[in-house]
Amino acid sequence: MTSHPDPDEAIAGLLDEIAGQLGHPVPAHLQAALRAVSRHLFLPPTLWLRDGNGGHEPCDRESEPDRWWRAAYRDAPLVTQFTKGGQQPHVVCADGAGGWPPNAPYDRIIATCSVRTVPLPWLEQTVTGGLLVIPWDTPWCNFGTLIATKQADGTAEGVLAPYGAFMLMRAQRVEVELHRDVLREGQKPDRSVTELSPWSVAGTDLAAQLHIGLRVPGTWHAWDTEGEAAHTRLWLADDEATSWASVDYDGRQLSAFAVAQYGPRRLWDEVARAYEGYVAAGRPGVPRHRLRISPDGAGTRHQVTLS
Template structure:
């Protein structure tokens, strides 16, 4: 069984795979030269010497392809096309999944004869994001910009329902509201009569929203939304769908990965 994985780090996972599959059948990649050298030294000392390559993991490693398994130890928001192309039909892609909203869940997908892959998510598996996909804009002092006039309203949906401890809800929202992230602000809003604020923004910093708790009552919350997307409305609609579907756990979410030009796209369904 030929395996490819990213990234080596200490080499521990690569050593386990080499023991199970044979060192010649394991290729391990990392873009950082020092991490690669460290892994090579550790693996040599362990007596297991799989192929360790300093290269961008997003491109896979064509010289040793195709692979029966691709196992990522970084998370992704879209599956790199080379990973899909370098997996044999019937092979597995085991990939921690990330959305800007929630880094939670691992995709276990089977490559199909038509060039697509499909599988369900498993709980846990939070990892740092693949370097090539670290493109989020952040809310800083100039976002929102001075002079912007947001649309104001109220909501009865608690911000803690969508961005609290319910990771099933957070994963569902992350999949249904693409390119949107959130952050809690409990430090800077006191002068405005706000106890706690939930910020939402898209990764391109073109739209934002805020939901305010006044520190007194939990029946209504003040909402402000700005930009071409009404982010809070999108999140609220996704949460309504989550509740209507019976509050589906992580394993009920299935992803179908398809080639799309130079990349891939994914389609989400519930089982």
């Protein structure tokens, strides 16, 4: 039996491995965190390691101590437990938006892409009392996960949970570009001034962004810090490419911002009203937003309420 290396030596090797992948040394505070805890103390006697054929094989500390130790201090995932009697999933290559009718109904439907509306087959193929777990998206903000329960009347109701930013379902993407599709020569926007900071509605407050996205349909935004017209500009546009707005920061003061709006919708006004509602409601967190999903022809519609 080969003697185990010193934990400090093993962690030093792990840090070198990580640094090689990063292309630079591991930051000091992360080094300190790794050195503070010996990894092998928190691992079970048997680890499950990749076998090179798409599966796993056991590695026992008693019979293979050197291999077990090396695995403990490698920058690679370790499986510490397999559940006996687990089921093998049935994998189908198809358009996920249509679900899979042959095996329906399902107790759980879990999506790994985000949607702006729930595909009707997902709703129809879930049993009454079953759960739909779906990353949510709006053009304004890709954030939040819907956890909804199928109701006896064919609808589904649930709340949004924080996090869960996934790529949007291909069929629901809208290919609109600001300079190609929205802005045109000769457009004469209405101009005004606002005291509402653009960072309040499109900054780091993701709960505010989610609230706005749910209440201002089909509207997206983009930041511009390289234009000549303003130090920093927040652009707003709609998916129909018929309306746009801009809010400018002049680089000097944060008490007033120049606003331009064009088209049948006054997008900045809509966003400002949604933000005012967010503040008036006590700045509700993500879980206070409830969605009711109902069949609507060949698709679904959703109604938003605050709990």
